Amino acid sequence: MPVNIIVCIKQIIDPEIPASQFKIDPGTKRQVQGSHSLVISAYDQNAIEVAVQLKEKHGGKVTAVSVGGASAATALKSALSMGADEAILVDDPAIVASDQQGIAHVLATATQKVGVFDLILTGCVSGDWGDRAVPAFMAEELGIGCVGFVSRIEAKDGQVVLRRVVEDGYELIEAKTPVLVSIISDETNTPRYPKLKDIMAAGKKTIPVWKAADLGVDSERIGAAAARALITDVYLPVKESKCEMIEGDTPQEQAVKLAARLRELKLI
Numbered sequence: 001m002p003v004n005i006i007v008c009i010k011q012i013i014d015p016e017i018p019a020s021q022f023k024i025d026p027g028t029k030r031q032v033q034g035s036h037s038l039v040i041s042a043y044d045q046n047a048i049e050v051a052v053q054l055k056e057k058h059g060g061k062v063t064a065v066s067v068g069g070a071s072a073a074t075a076l077k078s079a080l081s082m083g084a085d086e087a088i089l090v091d092d093p094a095i096v097a098s099d100q101q102g103i104a105h106v107l108a109t110a111t112q113k114v115g116v117f118d119l120i121l122t123g124c125v126s127g128d129w130g131d132r133a134v135p136a137f138m139a140e141e142l143g144i145g146c147v148g149f150v151s152r153i154e155a156k157d158g159q160v161v162l163r164r165v166v167e168d169g170y171e172l173i174e175a176k177t178p179v180l181v182s183i184i185s186d187e188t189n190t191p192r193y194p195k196l197k198d199i200m201a202a203g204k205k206t207i208p209v210w211k212a213a214d215l216g217v218d219s220e221r222i223g224a225a226a227a228r229a230l231i232t233d234v235y236l237p238v239k240e241s242k243c244e245m246i247e248g249d250t251p252q253e254q255a256v257k258l259a260a261r262l263r264e265l266k267l268i
Contacts, residue, residue, distance in 0.1 A: 002060035003155050005051040005119045006111050007084065008138075009044040009066050011075035012128040013037075022236065029234045031128070040075045043123025045082075045191040047183040050153055051121050052083035052192075058155055060118070061085045065110050067095060067103055073207045080202035081194035087205070088114065092212040097224035104137030106222060109215040111142065117178055119160065124149050124182040132182070139180040147173055151186035 014037045023032040040048075051062045064079035064087040066072045076087035090110050098106065111120055120142075125132045132148075139146030151170075152163040155177075162173040162181060175181075183189065194202075212222065220226055246261065248254035262268045 001058065001155075001158070003054050003058045003119060004060045004115075004117045005054060005062045005121060006114055006117050007044070007047050007051045007062060007064050007079065008107050008111075008120065008122045008134075009048065009064055009075060009079055010041045010123070010126055010128075011038050011066060011068050011072040012041050012126065014039050015042075015127050024234050024236065029231045038071055038074065040078055041123050041127035043125055043127065043183060043185065045123075046185050046189045047121040047123050048079050048082050048084060049189045049191045050183055051119070053189070054119075054153060054155055055083065055085075063088065063114050063117075065090065065107065065114065067091075067106050067110075076207050077202045077205065078194075080205055081199045082192060083198075087207050089207050089209045090212075090215070091209050094212050094219065095217075095222050097227065098222045099227035099229045100131055100133045101137050101228060102222040102226055104134045105141060106212070106215065106217055107134070108138045108141035109217050110210065111138075113210070113215055118155075119153075119177060120144075120180040122180070122182045124184045135180055135182040142178075142180070145175055145179045146181075147175055147179065148182040149184050150181050151184050152188055153181065 013031055013033050017036050021036070023034065024030070025032050048064065054060070055062050062084045064076050064084040066076055067090045069091060072091070073089055076089055080087050088110065090106055095102070095106055111117065120138065122135045135148060136146050147162050147164065150162045150164050154161040159174055159176045160179065162175060164171050164173060165184070212219065246254050246258045248257055259268070
């Protein structure tokens with residue numbers, strides 16, 4: 001039977017940039033993009049791949065949804081080029097600085113506006129701040145089940161069989177749909193490289209933009225004023241390097257002094 005899937009994705013600054021180029025805005029406590037490229041969070045790419053594979057096997061529709069600025073349309077077009085059928089951007093200044101619960105509220109209302117779905121897929125962890133609470137918050141808001149850190153999904157007869165890796169192997173979980181599942185990377189869900197024709201076709205598609213008012217979002221649950229978790233400080237670790245010269249008239253004397261200094265510093 002066809003499986004209708006919503007995949008929630010996040011656009012982030014490429015985490016592979018050199019550490020020396022990582023900068024933080026002291027005002028917003030956020031990473032400065034500068035000239036760095038924006039990419040889809042890695043585990044979200046795995047989630048897209050899982051969704052597209054299920055569609056190819058069972059039929060149905062894959063809809064990608066993202067909350068972010070206008071630039072997030074690029075990430076959504078990447079999702080389209082990978083095989084998603086539709087993409088929706090939620091972009092509203094009122095959402096800026098929302099915490100995880102606020103973002104989950106926005107995504108939950110957006111998925112309800114999309115329509116009937118069997119699965120909601122997300123990445124298990126965001127690739128920028130390591131957030132992993134949004135999937136559970138979303139499921140609670142929607143009143144559906146949530147299974148995290150899943151590597152593979154099989155769909156059959158109105159339910160799904162989920163494979164989740166555990167410390168000493170893996171476990172299989174049966175869940176009735178609709179259900180929300182967060183995805184980890186696995187050899188079976190390595191993101192595909194889109195074909196040129198798919199990239200070009202995705203580039204021609206128009207991405208609908210929804211505002212908070214279009215979704216009926218509770219304005220008291222979004223934005224900085226509603227945030228229950230606030231980032232109070234973000235800083236780069238201070239790296240100090242010191243050079244201490246060990247003097248001596250002979251190499252043997254220098255060696256003795258070096259050994260004594262290392263013992264003093266409790267390094268040997």
